[in-house]
Each structure stands twice: as structure tokens, then as C-alpha cells.
Amino acid sequence: MVEFLSTSRDDFEARFTALLSAKREESPDVDTAVAGIIADVRARGDAALVDLTNRFDRVSICASDLRVTEAEIDAEIAKVTAQDRAALELAADRIGAYHARQLPEDANWQEATGARLGWRWTPVGAAGLYVPGGLASYPSSVLMNAVPAKVAGVERLAVTVPMPDGIANPLVLLACRIAGVDEVYRIGGAQAIAALAYGTQTIAPVDKVTGPGNAFVAAAKRRVFGRVGIDMIAGPSEILVISDGTADPEWIAIDLLSQAEHDESAQSLLVTTDPAHGQAVAEAVERRLQTLSRRAIATASWRDFGAVITVRDLDEAVALSDRIAPEHLELCVDGAEALAERIRHAGAIFIGAWTPEAIGDYIGGPNHVLPTARSARFSSGLSVLDFVKRTTLAQMTPEALRAIGPAAETLAIAESLEAHGLSVRARLDRLNEGE
Amino acid sequence: MVEFLSTSRDDFEARFTALLSAKREESPDVDTAVAGIIADVRARGDAALVDLTNRFDRVSICASDLRVTEAEIDAEIAKVTAQDRAALELAADRIGAYHARQLPEDANWQEATGARLGWRWTPVGAAGLYVPGGLASYPSSVLMNAVPAKVAGVERLAVTVPMPDGIANPLVLLACRIAGVDEVYRIGGAQAIAALAYGTQTIAPVDKVTGPGNAFVAAAKRRVFGRVGIDMIAGPSEILVISDGTADPEWIAIDLLSQAEHDESAQSLLVTTDPAHGQAVAEAVERRLQTLSRRAIATASWRDFGAVITVRDLDEAVALSDRIAPEHLELCVDGAEALAERIRHAGAIFIGAWTPEAIGDYIGGPNHVLPTARSARFSSGLSVLDFVKRTTLAQMTPEALRAIGPAAETLAIAESLEAHGLSVRARLDRLNEGE
Structure with missing residues (x-):
């Protein structure tokens, strides 16, 4: 059963603090292994990539296979249905339109002293995008990383995506094609991050590395930070729904599960002013869990990290939300727009019950790469700004x-x-x- | 003697590559020690801070001394001359005016579908600024970090500055006062970074940590990244001057030395279309080195990492500059403004011979915290954007x-x-x- 909390109970502060500080992800200490992999790629280049890829992905490639050819991409994307292709293209268009508004402006002005001051933005020269393989290999993530880079004006965009057992994901490759990715490599793990940062005989080094990954990828990104720019170290996904009971409990239950199904470490929270509504949502979740295809994952996430929190009023809800600093925040309340104005720390806000979070994952336009683990206190989702840099000017x-x-x-x-x-x-x- | 290179010579590419990849800074492997210090501060809080501070700074304080009192600050800043105070105040005003223009704008628009999209910027709640102690304790750095934070709207700004042997820097404390710093702590090293990131009994945790420091500080910032935001891992300072021979060689010589005097690992480079001018600058540097108060440092930097590079034309100069991606770029040429437009990768550009880089260090307005070690390829100097974050909106x-x-x-x-x-x-x- 999911945990129920109430701000009216004496144990609230202790239980809420425990919820906030719950260690949702084991971070295995892979740093030593990662340091070795990076050193190997720096020393041996392609040969190291080939050895590591053959070992981890159970394949048998040579250096000339590292890059996925255009013919291979053509063959894979031919398998994509027209409906899937149209959906990806619509998503790319909408993400592009949203991000085009983020292009920052140059400035240049003259002071009374006669001095001219200002700044100028320029794109990063080359960006590398890490795409996970296997189950978490998402075409939508390709778009969310590649489209902002292209909007920024990045000239060269390289994707690495491991293909365990030699199996490619046609939708991922189609997303690369649609987004204008220039190079695709069938490598993953810390070795892919090392190759992007330092380059090998086949892969020219990039200036910026973005994209999600497992503990090895995260440790490698932390290590190459400084040599190249990185986006962020992403943690498991989170959603907080604030509800006043006016929305259908079924909708909210599914929205909570749409995070829970990502990962056993995901966290889905409901904060509501209406205890009966909270109960109804929890019951709806339990019912839905019976039939959900990813029920094993979603059940573990909901049981271990989910919670229904009853508050006295929306003021309390706003205060709790800012303490949580959620990656995704859904406001299923009357007057959601006004409530959104009062939120200070959140990666993305979904305003009103007609805006399920999944819209933002795919097609709304805003980026779905968002700060997790309370980092919305100090950081933002991925954007065009991650692929440009500013030169200050003084004359x-x-x-x-x-x-x-x-x-x-x-x-x-x-x-x-x-x-x-x-x-x-x-x-x-x-x-x-x-x- | 300084190194002379010429793009006309066969050995150019090899020597230029060696210059670019010269390892200017030993990075002692302090990571294990830093991990221990962070764990100690997390476990024991103030007690760990007191022990470490007493040991490293040769003092004998207790927990109630960790925070520098307003009375102590008053007593120190009373020592500052009126001239120094006026200069600091002018600098703070000018830095504030420049950075106020960086405040990013919110956006909100309605699509044809009826959907509303947008984003909203909000300030980080609390920022911690690391200020080095001893010789590299610079009041200008306090302003360059604290003023953008205050412009951004950060509500709480805490400074840590070690005071070895109990000695405070009155100008640093005055800069804190002028910039509106809320709390000052007499701690340094990895323990200060740990205290800012995790908090202790005396020091509330912050959301973002910025500021320069030694290898321990850099390793600690890398470790706490994710728990809090950090700015960048700063390396030794660099200047590249592009000159067509129209400016006084004496001026350029001093400008090169103004980086060299920072640090034995600093790098000062001249790229010129005029070999005789290059020779004249090198000779002027040698003369100036005879009398400079920091001649030991500047001589080592110039000898080990300095270079005079002769190019055929300014096109070559621009191409080399973008490969170097210098932290500071001075354009001492006719038509400097037009040349600046052609530069892609640089932290800050100083346009024309009347703009010595030192203006930017103190009083020009732009930030002097800038990307080093070629990281201008992918990152920017410190700005208001480092102290705000964006929430995306969809309805x-x-x-x-x-x-x-x-x-x-x-x-x-x-x-x-x-x-x-x-x-x-x-x-x-x-x-x-x-x-």
C-alpha cells in the first residue's frame, strides 16, 4: 500500500523529510572502472572501443563498423510505420518551434563614457548525444537533445547508441535522421562518453556531451566535465500532482503511473486538499496496476516511493512543492494558471487537468530533459542555451x-x-x- | 627566452599543437583526501569545520567563531582607504549595471491549437561563494561572483573565506558588504565547499556554489555537483593578444605580463602579423621582467608557457585564436571591431589597444570569471544566468x-x-x- 501523509498529523514533518531524503537510486561505485575505461579509450582509441563494445554488447564488430552507415540507417527506418513517422515529425516540428524562441539575443551598447560594452552568443561547434540502448532507448529523447542543438546552430552532431546483440532501434535512427544528426555510432557506456570527449581515429572529439545514461555513463560524464561541457547528471524521474479534487481521480492515477512505469526508482506524489479524493486516486492506482504491462516496475516505484499527502489548503501545497522542487509538476486545480505563478522550484509545470505530463514528454514543445532529485532548485531543463556560449565584449x-x-x-x-x-x-x- | 613560432615554418603545426596541449597545471590527486573531508563535514558538521580550520589555518577557533560577526567586519573595513573604497564602489556599480542587462525574460504565448506554452525564470534561493585566502584573495572576485547573484534576486548569499593565521583581508570584507553578502564564514578548502553544499549546525546549505579555488576546492566542487549547482572548474588564467603592429609594443608587453604575473601556470600569447613587432614586444617583456615585483612568477609563466606567434595575415590569426579559444582576447589592430565579429570561441574580447584586459578584471562591467583551458568552446563566463533557473510551462x-x-x-x-x-x-x- 502507498504511504499516506497529512500535514495535520504530528508525524508529518518527520515522514515528509524521510520521503524527501529517501535514497531512490543505488549509486554503485563504478568510478574506478570508469577511470580505467576512459584511460583505455584515450590510449588505444578505436581498438578500445571495439574490444569494449564486443564484450559488453555481445557483438563482433571491427573499427570500420563503429559508425552506422547511411545505408544501414535507411534500411532500419524503412521499418517504421507511417503513423509513427508522422508522430515523430510532428514532435520534431513542435519541439523546434518552442526552442527557436529560446535563442538568446546579442547586446551592444554605448555608455556615457564612450565605452562600448556587450556580448555575443555563438553555437558550440560540435555536440555529442548519448542515447541509451535496450529498453530505455527512446526516440523522443533523441529529439529532445538533438533539436535544441540544431536550433542553436551546432554544426556537427554525433550520436552514440549502443546496439546490444546488434539490434538497432529503427525509431531512434529515424529520430536522428529527422533531427539532422550527422553521425551515429554503435557504442555505449563510459567508452562512448570517452570517445566523444577525447576522440578516436574514427570519432572526432566534440565540445559538449548531453544525454541520459546509467551509472557508468553518469560517472564518465562527471569525469570528462571540463574537457567538454556536459548537461546534467540525470536521476530517476519524478512527478508531483497537486489536486483540489476537481479532476477525475482516474486521470490523476494514470498520470502518477506514467512516471512510476519508467523505473522502480521513479517517484510519484499526490498532494491534495481533499482526503477523499486522495483515497479515490490511490484506489484507482491500485486497480490500474492490476493490468498495466509494466506493472512490476510501476508497483515497486509506487510502493517504495509514492505517497498521497493531504494538506489543509493550496498554500501548504505550494510550500511543499517548493521543498520537493519536482521535475514534473501537474496542477489539477481550479485556477491552475494563477497557482502556477506561485511555484518557485520546478522543472516543468503542466497547467490544468487537460495537460497530462505525457504531453510534455513527447509533443508539447518544451524539453523533457529536466532537473531531477531536487535540482530544480538551481538548474533548468535542457534548452538552446546548453548549446551556445557567450563572449563578452568591451571597447x-x-x-x-x-x-x-x-x-x-x-x-x-x-x-x-x-x-x-x-x-x-x-x-x-x-x-x-x-x- | 620565450618561444617564437611562425605559421610560415614547417615545424609550426607540431609546435602549436604542443603549445595548446601543454599541461600547465599539475593536478595532484587529492580526490581521496577530499572525499574524506566531505564525509567528515557531513558526519560531524561544525566540529569537523573547527578541527580542519584550526589545523590548516593555524588558528584556534570554536564553532561560535565560524561566522564572522558584523562587528568584526566593521572593524576590518574601517582600515580601508577612501580611495580603495571608492574604486570598489565604482566597480560594483558598473558590474551591476552590466549584469542587470542579462536578466532573462519570461515567455508565454498561445498557439493556434489554443495551447499556451512558455517559461518562467526564478532566482536560486541561496548561493555560496568561495573566496580563496592568502595571496589570491581578491576583492574583485567577490564582486564578480556576488553582484550577479544579487542582480539575479538570490535571497541569501553566503561567503566562505579562509583566514590563515587569523588574518582577514579588509578589502574582501568590504567587497562582501558592498555587494550585499548576507553571511561570511572564516573557512576554506574542501571543508568549506562541503559545508555550503550539505550544511552544518551553523551554516545552512545553499543551492549553488561558485568561486575559484585550489585543487582541493576544485575536487570538492566536482564531487558536490548535482547536490548543488556549481559554476565551473577554473584553471590558470590566459591571454591572447592579436596585434598588427600598430599598438605600442610596451603596452602589449605589459598586457601579456598582467596575465603572467597571476600564476606560474598562466599563459600569455602574442599573435602578430608583424615579426619585427613581435620581437619588439618580446624585448619589452624581458625589460619589464627585470623590475616587476612579481617577476619570479611572471618570468616562469612567460618562459614556460608564453609564445610569440607570427602569422601571414589576420585570417590566420582568427583561425589560431579559435583553436586556442582564449579566456581573454585582446585585439590590438586597426579595425578591431570588425575583427571581433569574426571570433567564435573566446571568453571575453577586449577591442582595440585602449582596452587593456585589466579593465575587464576590475571595472569594465563584464564578468572576470571566464572559461579557461579552451573551455570557451562550450561555456561562458559567470553571469546572472548562473543564479536563475527556468521552469517550462504548458497548458x-x-x-x-x-x-x-x-x-x-x-x-x-x-x-x-x-x-x-x-x-x-x-x-x-x-x-x-x-x-
């Missing part, structure tokens, strides 16, 4: 330097950085000579 | 769901995520019932 005039140079010299001297001060002083002296 | 209507819901259901089924599909289907069925 002094003699007059501007005369106005602000002396203060720079003062601070340089105060910091005992003599040459810093001299670099300003030499120019100020020239100005004084000219007078 | 469907029944009509919008009718338009795009079926494609979401199709993709959910294709990904074998049944509940995802059902969450859309349940609503579509309701719509169909209503017809």
Missing part, C-alpha cells in the same frame, strides 16, 4: 579610460597585481602626455 | 489535446510506455464521449 575609448581607468589601477595596486595597474597606467600616461 | 485545452494528443499516444505506444499513452487516451475518450 574603451581614451575618454572612457580616463573616466574609469584610475579606479582599475587603484584596485590592481590594492590586490598587489602591479602589471595589471601598469597596463592601465601606461595608457593614462599617454593621454596626459597628449594634453 | 493544453481540450481542442489542443484533440489536435496533438493522438501523436503523443502513438509515440508512447512506440516506446512501450503504456501509462503515458493511457494518460492521453483517457482525456481523448472523454472528449469523444462529449460529442
Whole structure:
């Protein structure tokens, strides 16, 4: 049975804190193994990739097989139905339209001193996208990573996707094609991250690596951070539904299960002002669990990490939500739009009962790569900003330097950085000579 | 003697590649020690901070001394001269004005389907700023980290600054006061990062940690990344000057030394179209090195990592600059503004010979926390964006769901995520019932 909490009970704070700090994911200590894999790929390049891929993915490839050829991609995507293709294309269009609005603007202005200041945004040159293999190999994730990169203007986009037992996912390859991915490699794990970051004979290094993965992939991303940019270390998925009881309990039950079915470590929470509604949702979840195809996963997630939390009013709901800082937040209440304004920490908000979270996973337009594990307190979902960077610009005039140079010299001297001060002083002296 | 390279010589590519890949910083393997320190602070809190601080900083404090009191700050900043204070205040004003323009805008729009989409930016709740102690304890760095946080709307800003032998830096404390820092703690090293990330009895945890530090601090930031946000792992400073020989060689020599004096691992490079000018700059550097107060540091940096590179034309200069992706780029050429437009990868550009890089370190307005070690290929200097995060918004209507819901259901089924599909289907069925 799922856990029931109520802010009216004395044990609430202790139980809520326990819920928040529940360790949902075992992080096996794979760091030593990952360090070895990265060193191997740096030392031996393609040969290491081939050895590791043959071992982990139970295949027998050579270096010339590392890259998936266009002919192979053509053959795989021919298997995709017209309906699936149309859905992927609609998703790509809508994600593209949403993200196009995120392109940041350059700035350039002149001050009263005559100085010009500003900044300019430019795309990252090359990005590498990690796509998991097997069960969690999702075409939607390809779009969510690749489309923002292309919108940003990234010139080269390389995808790595392991193909265990040699089996490709046609939809993943179609998503690569639709999104304009330039290169696809049949590798995975820490070795794929190492290849993207450092390059091999076959794979040119990239500047930025994004995409979800298992503990090996996460550890490898943490290690190559600095050599390349990375997006985030993603944890298991989460949803928080705030409900005032006005929406159908069946809808909310399914929405909770749409996170729970992802992963045994996923977390689905309901916060409601209506205890009877909370009970009805919990009962609906139990019924749905009987028939759900992924019921083993969803049952474990709901049992171990799910909860129904009763609150006195929506003010309490907002406060709890900000403490949870959920990846996904559904507001199934009257006046959902106004309530959304009051939320401070959330990856994505789904406003009103007609907006199931799954819309955001596929087709709404916003990105589905979102901060997990309370990291919405300090980070954002993937966006075009992850694939651009800013160069700041400053242009002094003699007059501007005369106005602000002396203060720079003062601070340089105060910091005992003599040459810093001299670099300003030499120019100020020239100005004084000219007078 | 400094190294001279020329793109006209056969050995250029080999020597340039060696220059680019020179390992400028020893990274001692402190990770095991840092893991132990973090575990100790998590387990023992203030007691661990007190023990570690007393040991490393040669002091004898207790837990109630960890926070620097307002009275202590008052007493220290009373020592600052009026000239230094005025310079710091001008710098804070100018940095604030520049960064205020970086505040990102919310967006919200309605589609033809009736769906509303958008996003909203909110500030991080609490930020922790690491300030090094001793020689590299710079008030300008306090401003460069704290001012953007305050502009972003961060409500609580905590600074940690070690005070070896109990000695405070009055200018650092004044910079904290001017920038509106809320709390100052006399701790440093990995233990300070651990305290900011996890909290202790005295120090409430923060959401984001920024600021430069030594290898211990860098390793600790890498470890707490995910628990909190971090800015970047900063490496030694760099400058690239592109010169066509029109600027005074003395000015360029001093500008090169203003990076070299930071650190023996700093790198100062000149790329010039004029070999005689390159020679003149190198000679001016040698002369200046005779008298510079930090000549030991600057000489080592210039000798080990400096270079004068002669190119055939400015096209070559631009191409080399983008391969270097310098932290600081000075353009001392005729038509510097037009040349700046052609640069793709640089942390900050200083346009024209009247703009010494030191202006940017203190008072220009742009941030001086900038990507080093070629990371301008994929990352940006510190900004207001580091202290805000974005929540995406989606609000469907029944009509919008009718338009795009079926494609979401199709993709959910294709990904074998049944509940995802059902969450859309349940609503579509309701719509169909209503017809």
C-alpha cells in the first residue's frame, strides 16, 4: 500500500523529510572502472572501443563498423510505420518551434563614457548525444537533445547508441535522421562518453556531451566535465500532482503511473486538499496496476516511493512543492494558471487537468530533459542555451579610460597585481602626455 | 627566452599543437583526501569545520567563531582607504549595471491549437561563494561572483573565506558588504565547499556554489555537483593578444605580463602579423621582467608557457585564436571591431589597444570569471544566468489535446510506455464521449 501523509498529523514533518531524503537510486561505485575505461579509450582509441563494445554488447564488430552507415540507417527506418513517422515529425516540428524562441539575443551598447560594452552568443561547434540502448532507448529523447542543438546552430552532431546483440532501434535512427544528426555510432557506456570527449581515429572529439545514461555513463560524464561541457547528471524521474479534487481521480492515477512505469526508482506524489479524493486516486492506482504491462516496475516505484499527502489548503501545497522542487509538476486545480505563478522550484509545470505530463514528454514543445532529485532548485531543463556560449565584449575609448581607468589601477595596486595597474597606467600616461 | 613560432615554418603545426596541449597545471590527486573531508563535514558538521580550520589555518577557533560577526567586519573595513573604497564602489556599480542587462525574460504565448506554452525564470534561493585566502584573495572576485547573484534576486548569499593565521583581508570584507553578502564564514578548502553544499549546525546549505579555488576546492566542487549547482572548474588564467603592429609594443608587453604575473601556470600569447613587432614586444617583456615585483612568477609563466606567434595575415590569426579559444582576447589592430565579429570561441574580447584586459578584471562591467583551458568552446563566463533557473510551462485545452494528443499516444505506444499513452487516451475518450 502507498504511504499516506497529512500535514495535520504530528508525524508529518518527520515522514515528509524521510520521503524527501529517501535514497531512490543505488549509486554503485563504478568510478574506478570508469577511470580505467576512459584511460583505455584515450590510449588505444578505436581498438578500445571495439574490444569494449564486443564484450559488453555481445557483438563482433571491427573499427570500420563503429559508425552506422547511411545505408544501414535507411534500411532500419524503412521499418517504421507511417503513423509513427508522422508522430515523430510532428514532435520534431513542435519541439523546434518552442526552442527557436529560446535563442538568446546579442547586446551592444554605448555608455556615457564612450565605452562600448556587450556580448555575443555563438553555437558550440560540435555536440555529442548519448542515447541509451535496450529498453530505455527512446526516440523522443533523441529529439529532445538533438533539436535544441540544431536550433542553436551546432554544426556537427554525433550520436552514440549502443546496439546490444546488434539490434538497432529503427525509431531512434529515424529520430536522428529527422533531427539532422550527422553521425551515429554503435557504442555505449563510459567508452562512448570517452570517445566523444577525447576522440578516436574514427570519432572526432566534440565540445559538449548531453544525454541520459546509467551509472557508468553518469560517472564518465562527471569525469570528462571540463574537457567538454556536459548537461546534467540525470536521476530517476519524478512527478508531483497537486489536486483540489476537481479532476477525475482516474486521470490523476494514470498520470502518477506514467512516471512510476519508467523505473522502480521513479517517484510519484499526490498532494491534495481533499482526503477523499486522495483515497479515490490511490484506489484507482491500485486497480490500474492490476493490468498495466509494466506493472512490476510501476508497483515497486509506487510502493517504495509514492505517497498521497493531504494538506489543509493550496498554500501548504505550494510550500511543499517548493521543498520537493519536482521535475514534473501537474496542477489539477481550479485556477491552475494563477497557482502556477506561485511555484518557485520546478522543472516543468503542466497547467490544468487537460495537460497530462505525457504531453510534455513527447509533443508539447518544451524539453523533457529536466532537473531531477531536487535540482530544480538551481538548474533548468535542457534548452538552446546548453548549446551556445557567450563572449563578452568591451571597447574603451581614451575618454572612457580616463573616466574609469584610475579606479582599475587603484584596485590592481590594492590586490598587489602591479602589471595589471601598469597596463592601465601606461595608457593614462599617454593621454596626459597628449594634453 | 620565450618561444617564437611562425605559421610560415614547417615545424609550426607540431609546435602549436604542443603549445595548446601543454599541461600547465599539475593536478595532484587529492580526490581521496577530499572525499574524506566531505564525509567528515557531513558526519560531524561544525566540529569537523573547527578541527580542519584550526589545523590548516593555524588558528584556534570554536564553532561560535565560524561566522564572522558584523562587528568584526566593521572593524576590518574601517582600515580601508577612501580611495580603495571608492574604486570598489565604482566597480560594483558598473558590474551591476552590466549584469542587470542579462536578466532573462519570461515567455508565454498561445498557439493556434489554443495551447499556451512558455517559461518562467526564478532566482536560486541561496548561493555560496568561495573566496580563496592568502595571496589570491581578491576583492574583485567577490564582486564578480556576488553582484550577479544579487542582480539575479538570490535571497541569501553566503561567503566562505579562509583566514590563515587569523588574518582577514579588509578589502574582501568590504567587497562582501558592498555587494550585499548576507553571511561570511572564516573557512576554506574542501571543508568549506562541503559545508555550503550539505550544511552544518551553523551554516545552512545553499543551492549553488561558485568561486575559484585550489585543487582541493576544485575536487570538492566536482564531487558536490548535482547536490548543488556549481559554476565551473577554473584553471590558470590566459591571454591572447592579436596585434598588427600598430599598438605600442610596451603596452602589449605589459598586457601579456598582467596575465603572467597571476600564476606560474598562466599563459600569455602574442599573435602578430608583424615579426619585427613581435620581437619588439618580446624585448619589452624581458625589460619589464627585470623590475616587476612579481617577476619570479611572471618570468616562469612567460618562459614556460608564453609564445610569440607570427602569422601571414589576420585570417590566420582568427583561425589560431579559435583553436586556442582564449579566456581573454585582446585585439590590438586597426579595425578591431570588425575583427571581433569574426571570433567564435573566446571568453571575453577586449577591442582595440585602449582596452587593456585589466579593465575587464576590475571595472569594465563584464564578468572576470571566464572559461579557461579552451573551455570557451562550450561555456561562458559567470553571469546572472548562473543564479536563475527556468521552469517550462504548458497548458493544453481540450481542442489542443484533440489536435496533438493522438501523436503523443502513438509515440508512447512506440516506446512501450503504456501509462503515458493511457494518460492521453483517457482525456481523448472523454472528449469523444462529449460529442
